[in-house]
Each structure stands twice: as C-alpha cells, then as structure tokens.
Amino acid sequence: MKWYEVISKIDRRIIYILLTLFIILPFFVKVTIPQNVMPQTQKLFDFVDSLPPDDKVIMIAFEYSPQTMPECRPMAIALLKHCFMRNIPIVGVSFDPQGPGLAVEAFATVVDELNSTALSREDSIIYGEDYVYLGWKSGRLAAILEMGESIKSVFPRDHFRNSVDSFPLMQRVRNYKDVAIAIILAAADYPLDWIRYAQTRYGVKVGVGLTAVMAPKYYPFLQTGQVSGMMSGMKGAAEYEKLVFEHGYATELGTAETGMNSQSMIHLLIIILIILGNIGYFFSRRKK
Amino acid sequence: MSPDPWIWIGAILTLMIFSFLFKDNAFYKFGEHLFVGVANGYFIALYWHNSLKPNLYDQLVAGNFIYIIPLLLGLMYFARFIPKISWLVRIPIGFIIGWGAGISIPAYFQAEILRQVGGTIVTPESFINPLNGIWALIIFIGVVCTLIYFFFSKEHKGILGHTSRLGIIFIMIGFGASFGYTVMARVSLLIGRIQFLLGPWLGLIK
Incomplete structure (x- = not known):
C-alpha cells in the first residue's frame, strides 16, 4: 500500500483512540491555550x-x-x-x-x-x-x-x-x-x-x-x-x-473553561486529519 | 472512585453506549433500550402530571364541562384506527393547522422576513464606523448573490453566472461555518462525558 493510500484510509478506531487521547491529555498535562471572548x-x-x-x-x-x-x-x-x-x-x-x-x-x-x-x-x-x-x-x-x-x-x-x-x-x-x-x-x-x-x-x-x-x-x-x-x-x-x-x-x-483546552487540541487533530485526507485523495487521483 | 451508586450506573451506561464505537454488541443494545424505556416513562409521567391532569382531568372533576370539547377533539385523533370513522381525524388536524397558521404566519413574516430584509439594507449610518460599513456591504452582496444563485428562471450566463458563482462561495462559507460549529458541538459532548468519567466517577480530575 502506497503512503497516500495509508493516510487516506486510516482505521476509524485509530481515530477514536486519538480523539480520546487528545481529550484526556490536557486534563493531566498543563496546556494553556488562550481563549478570546467573542x-x-x-x-x-x-x-x-x-x-x-x-x-x-x-x-x-x-x-x-x-x-x-x-x-x-x-x-x-x-x-x-x-x-x-x-x-x-x-x-x-x-x-x-x-x-x-x-x-x-x-x-x-x-x-x-x-x-x-x-x-x-x-x-x-x-x-x-x-x-x-x-x-x-x-x-x-x-x-x-x-x-x-x-x-x-x-x-x-x-x-x-x-x-x-x-x-x-x-x-x-x-x-x-x-x-x-x-x-x-x-x-x-x-x-x-x-x-x-x-x-x-x-x-x-x-x-x-x-x-x-x-x-x-x-x-x-x-x-x-x-x-x-x-x-x-x-x-x-x-x-x-x-x-x-x-x-x-x-x-x-467552570467546567467549560477547563474543557476548552481539550476542544482546541481536538480541533488541531481534526484539521490535521482533514489535511491528510485531502493530500491522500489528491495523490491517489493523480496516480489514476 | 465514587461511592455513589448513581454515578456508577451513569458511568457503566456511558461505557455501554461507547462500546458501539468498536462494534454493535449486546451491551450497547441494552443501554439503548433502557434509554428509550426510561425516556418514554419520564415523558408519560410528566405530561400526565403537568399537562393532562391539571388542564383536563382536574377541570372536568371540578365540573368545568366546557373542557369536554378539547377532550373530544383529542379523542378524534384516535378515530384513524377505526376505518369507518377515520374521517373524524380531519377535524382536530384542521383545528391545529388553522390555529398554527394563524399564529405563525404573521410572526414568521415579521421576525424572519421583514426584520431580516431590513438588516441587509445599507444606509449612510452603516458607515459611521467604517468597519461596520464594510461588513454591511459584504452582507448585502452575499444576500443578493445567494438569492441570484437560487433564481432558476434564466440561464446562469454572463453577469447572472458571475454573481451566482459568487453566491456559491458565500453558501460554501456558510456550510464551512456550520460544519466547524457541528464538530465543536459533538466534541463538546464527548468532552462532557470524559469529564464525568474522569471526575465524579474515577476522581482523577476536579
């Protein structure tokens, strides 16, 4: 399997594990992501x-x-x-x-x-x-x-x-x-x-x-x-x-403020996954 | 770990539902069916004690026989199960549609059409703050181009084609914003459950 096929076909269970890790980590590792008030x-x-x-x-x-x-x-x-x-x-x-x-x-x-x-x-x-x-x-x-x-x-x-x-x-x-x-x-x-x-x-x-x-x-x-x-x-x-x-x-x-660190981490993960998925799709189309 | 049995029940049911992420299984099905049953029981009890009993049963017991009219209207809904008199269901449905249309149309027109059209009109006052003026112009262009995209009586060529393509861009930005907000909402729910499992149940976080 080529690299671009691997990144466009990540098993959903791996994504679930990554999501869970990215949510749990900020509760134990001090991560401070500044939040602006809209x-x-x-x-x-x-x-x-x-x-x-x-x-x-x-x-x-x-x-x-x-x-x-x-x-x-x-x-x-x-x-x-x-x-x-x-x-x-x-x-x-x-x-x-x-x-x-x-x-x-x-x-x-x-x-x-x-x-x-x-x-x-x-x-x-x-x-x-x-x-x-x-x-x-x-x-x-x-x-x-x-x-x-x-x-x-x-x-x-x-x-x-x-x-x-x-x-x-x-x-x-x-x-x-x-x-x-x-x-x-x-x-x-x-x-x-x-x-x-x-x-x-x-x-x-x-x-x-x-x-x-x-x-x-x-x-x-x-x-x-x-x-x-x-x-x-x-x-x-x-x-x-x-x-x-x-x-x-x-x-x-409160609980929302502490949850926002996890939220920001997850957004980063999802952005990375969307970019990887698009790169994989782009290269697999070019090869065809 | 929590000594509260209700926290344990909540945590175990949460894990049962999450087990679906791996694959469909008996634990998930149990959690799902329990939820449906509990929800139904809750709604029946709530509607009886807070709606049917005070608004109908107690009134009839107190001798307010005018309440027989809404009782009969309600019972007519069940007429659809008896083919011979199933036409009776049209009476309460007609009543509800008539009442609903009368109450909704003027309010909808005022709140969601007139006020929204008013909000897109660019006036000299919009430019008192130049930044607000730019946003007002963008909103105006966005609304006009999006409406043109949904105008199908003429082929989208020339100026109509250019503006409708700009309309698509505005629509796509709208979809993107909605998707972003949806992701945030779903992740929030997951964070809430994880906070519950790590906090009140396991006592690992405050």
Whole structure:
C-alpha cells in the first residue's frame, strides 16, 4: 500500500483512540491555550452587568437536555452566579420537558455554593425573594404570548406546586414589562419562538445560550439586534465563565473553561486529519 | 472512585453506549433500550402530571364541562384506527393547522422576513464606523448573490453566472461555518462525558 493510500484510509478506531487521547491529555498535562471572548458573549455579559440590582427580573428559560449539558449547563451556572452576585432577581421557566430537572439542579448548585459563604440572611439567596422557578408548561407558543399579558395566568403555581402569589418576588412581576431580558439556554429551536413572539410582539430583549450546532442560524438575528447577546456552545460558555471569574463574581473557572483546552487540541487533530485526507485523495487521483 | 451508586450506573451506561464505537454488541443494545424505556416513562409521567391532569382531568372533576370539547377533539385523533370513522381525524388536524397558521404566519413574516430584509439594507449610518460599513456591504452582496444563485428562471450566463458563482462561495462559507460549529458541538459532548468519567466517577480530575 502506497503512503497516500495509508493516510487516506486510516482505521476509524485509530481515530477514536486519538480523539480520546487528545481529550484526556490536557486534563493531566498543563496546556494553556488562550481563549478570546467573542463580541456576542461580551455583549450579553455587558447587558447583564449593566442592569440595576433589585429592579427588573431576568427570565431564564432552561430548554436544554441531559445530552447537551456539557455545553449549556456551564452557561446556566455562570449566568446564575453573575445574576445572584449582582442581586438581579431571576424567574426560571421551561418549555422543554427535559428542562425542569436540570434547572432545579443548576439553581441548587449555585444557591448552595453562594449560601455556604453567606454571613447573614441579607447575603443569602432565598427562594421566592431572589429567584423563582416556575417549572414546565406545554403549548409554548400560547404560553410565550400569554406571558406578555400575565405571567401568573400561565404559571399560577411554581415547579414545586406553590401558589406564585405567595412569593414576594412574583408580587412585582406581572408580565414582560417587568422582565429586563429573557435568556434562553437551548438545545433546540426554542429561541426562535421567543424572537417571533416575545421579542417581535412585546419588544422583550432576548439573549441566547445555544449548542454550537445551532449557533450559525442565530447570527442573522444578532446582526439585526433581535438577539441582544449570544453564548455559542462550550466556547461561549467558557467565555462567560471567564468574564464572570475576571469580574470577581466567581472564585474559580467552570467546567467549560477547563474543557476548552481539550476542544482546541481536538480541533488541531481534526484539521490535521482533514489535511491528510485531502493530500491522500489528491495523490491517489493523480496516480489514476 | 465514587461511592455513589448513581454515578456508577451513569458511568457503566456511558461505557455501554461507547462500546458501539468498536462494534454493535449486546451491551450497547441494552443501554439503548433502557434509554428509550426510561425516556418514554419520564415523558408519560410528566405530561400526565403537568399537562393532562391539571388542564383536563382536574377541570372536568371540578365540573368545568366546557373542557369536554378539547377532550373530544383529542379523542378524534384516535378515530384513524377505526376505518369507518377515520374521517373524524380531519377535524382536530384542521383545528391545529388553522390555529398554527394563524399564529405563525404573521410572526414568521415579521421576525424572519421583514426584520431580516431590513438588516441587509445599507444606509449612510452603516458607515459611521467604517468597519461596520464594510461588513454591511459584504452582507448585502452575499444576500443578493445567494438569492441570484437560487433564481432558476434564466440561464446562469454572463453577469447572472458571475454573481451566482459568487453566491456559491458565500453558501460554501456558510456550510464551512456550520460544519466547524457541528464538530465543536459533538466534541463538546464527548468532552462532557470524559469529564464525568474522569471526575465524579474515577476522581482523577476536579
């Protein structure tokens, strides 16, 4: 077998082993590949950072699923830390049936971490006062539209079956007029519905945290201003983690930032494999 | 290593699914079938407790008999299994299509056509920042050339041929960006699993 045939017919199992090695190595060997913050992530961070504390709420829609947790969960954790550290109240919702469990887990992780260092009740994050998770609702188009008139009519009870009227936070949140921005953390096309209905009809600002596969579709909305900021994939999550860390809202970087070294190594490997495959193809065609 | 049995179950199921990379086998099949079963059970329970029970069952029990209408509409979907009355399925489908079209068409037109067309228009304000002006021009040229590529009523020759070829270049750049992002997404999922195996399960990384 000629050399160009060898490089164009590498066994897929060898590629899998190489992929695994390139992912594992950066966790044990100190590799630091610098990550730049993209403008769309910076824009989202700056918007959240500019909001006055204890004023309008940020609505976070948890629309990701367990299989996309490596991309979307770090976004949720970094965003929750940012909001809680700045005393910006949060209202969580989900229209993806897989969202509730992951939303509750993300809230619990951040609230437990922040409350473990709180010195007083004022420093603590309290459910019903600082945040509320309203849970899952079917029929999202009608729900997104109706929340423009009344959030309570769509979610009369929260995820834990408590009446929303019992929460001090929900006394001052009636509809989208009390929402500074709706940030959709999604693994499917849920943000489109927020853009079509909440943004276009009610003028709500929409930010998005997406899996990387979805990101190219949302650049046009970013360019027209229909989307006010975007985190795309693990890189977007790592960028937000970095911003939150650099501004002192977190004491350590998250899982996305540590995963990005592996990501960069894998990209290098894939670029090399694509080049090798093309060289092999080019030479085998010339010989024919 | 983790003492938590749930972490062990997660790790073993992950390895069962990964075993497909070598070749199809009984462990992979077990993991796959278990996932389908668990997912179905989860969705049925969720829809019953969060949708059907509060929105239909509880309402009927409370005496709100107007909810019989959506119940009947829902039941009509099952009419397709009985050939004699299978035509009844057209009623709920017609209802859904009518409602869906009414709610979607204006929103889609406003958000994805009018606003997007507006975003491609180059105005003198686009050049307040020269770099933004250049990007606005590139977007304008890209949109026009790509649209010309999909204009099939005239043979792509002369000026039409040149612009449609430029359109192909823009389309290819779009495909390249999508492919790059797809690679990043898939690798991210693998990194997430490896982080889980090395961290919570084996305790080798933080």
